[in-house]
Amino acid sequence: MSRDFLPFAIVDAVEDQVQDAPMNQTPSHTTNMLPMNEGLLQLPADPFDGLRQWLDEAKAAGAAEPTAMTLATASSDGTPMARIVLYKGSSTSSLGREAAEFYTNYESRKSRALIENPRAALVFHWNIMRRQLRFEGVVEKVSVEESNAYFQSRARDSQIGAWSSPQSDYLQDRTELLARIEATKKRFGESKIPCPPFWGGWRLTPSRIEFWEERPFRLHERYELKFENGLWVKRRLAP
Numbered sequence: 001m002s003r004d005f006l007p008f009a010i011v012d013a014v015e016d017q018v019q020d021a022p023m024n025q026t027p028s029h030t031t032n033m034l035p036m037n038e039g040l041l042q043l044p045a046d047p048f049d050g051l052r053q054w055l056d057e058a059k060a061a062g063a064a065e066p067t068a069m070t071l072a073t074a075s076s077d078g079t080p081m082a083r084i085v086l087y088k089g090s091s092t093s094s095l096g097r098e099a100a101e102f103y104t105n106y107e108s109r110k111s112r113a114l115i116e117n118p119r120a121a122l123v124f125h126w127n128i129m130r131r132q133l134r135f136e137g138v139v140e141k142v143s144v145e146e147s148n149a150y151f152q153s154r155a156r157d158s159q160i161g162a163w164s165s166p167q168s169d170y171l172q173d174r175t176e177l178l179a180r181i182e183a184t185k186k187r188f189g190e191s192k193i194p195c196p197p198f199w200g201g202w203r204l205t206p207s208r209i210e211f212w213e214e215r216p217f218r219l220h221e222r223y224e225l226k227f228e229n230g231l232w233v234k235r236r237l238a239p
């Protein structure tokens with residue numbers, strides 16, 4: 001996936017001492033033993049580098065599903081809904097900015113909400129790290145070529161599943177799903193399985209990102225990065 005993003009500057013609206021503090025002090029379940037003045041976050045200039053760093057640290061610490069994130073959407077009447085999807089890397093959006101990708105069925109409930117109201121939020125929670133990372137922004141579909149490329153990288157059984165499951169629709173029983181899977185297997189035989197036209201990626205271009213890390217007595221570290229007038233502006237938030 002492409003990483004040639006437009007350059008941007010960070011405007012730092014946070015106190016200087018925080019800038020100099022190391023971000024790589026890996027917290028654990030013992031985080032709440034840290035003295036209040038230790039382990040302050042230092043955000044990388046690029047918020048996606050911060051995401052990559054936290055993902056790597058969560059993986060190294062043995063997080064069960066490090067790329068799992070809650071995707072919150074709202075229908076056009078404002079009804080909220082949320083579910084977990086997997087983060088599948090980043091790419092450049094039509095806004096020329098780095099954006100977070102996930103893949104799903106374009107006829108699912110979440111996709112219907114995103115089509116009606118193309119705004120969403122993503123939340124990672126790495127319990128093992130006592131960290132939360134939030135993204136809020138606008139979404140768009142990735143290109144058909146990108147969806148095809150990702151689909152071809154998936155396991156064949158997952159490809160068959162994507163063709164077979166009318167995601168979010170009602171099923172009579174599990175037999176109906178299994179029958180659909182058998183029909184898909186018969187349809188494609190041993191041949192290459194193309195990406196279904198009703199399946200693909202979405203990317204969320206964030207305008208607001210928040211890094212959260214646990215501290216004693218619920219006096220947690222919180223930083224907001226907000227995209228304002230072409231720049232990421234960083235501010236500390238009260239816990």
Ligand SMILES: Cc1cc2nc3c(=O)[nH]c(=O)nc-3n(C[C@H](O)[C@H](O)[C@H](O)COP(=O)(O)O)c2cc1C
Nearest residue numbers: 065068083084085086103104105108109110111168
């Ligand atoms: C750990 C985990 C990972 C998941 N990853 C995805 C995913 O990447 N894409 C997806 O469509 N559904 C994924 N799901 C299933 C969704 O949470 C959800 O059940 C499904 O997408 C239907 O949601 P909807 O009816 O709101 O569209 C995942 C669920 C879990 C628990």
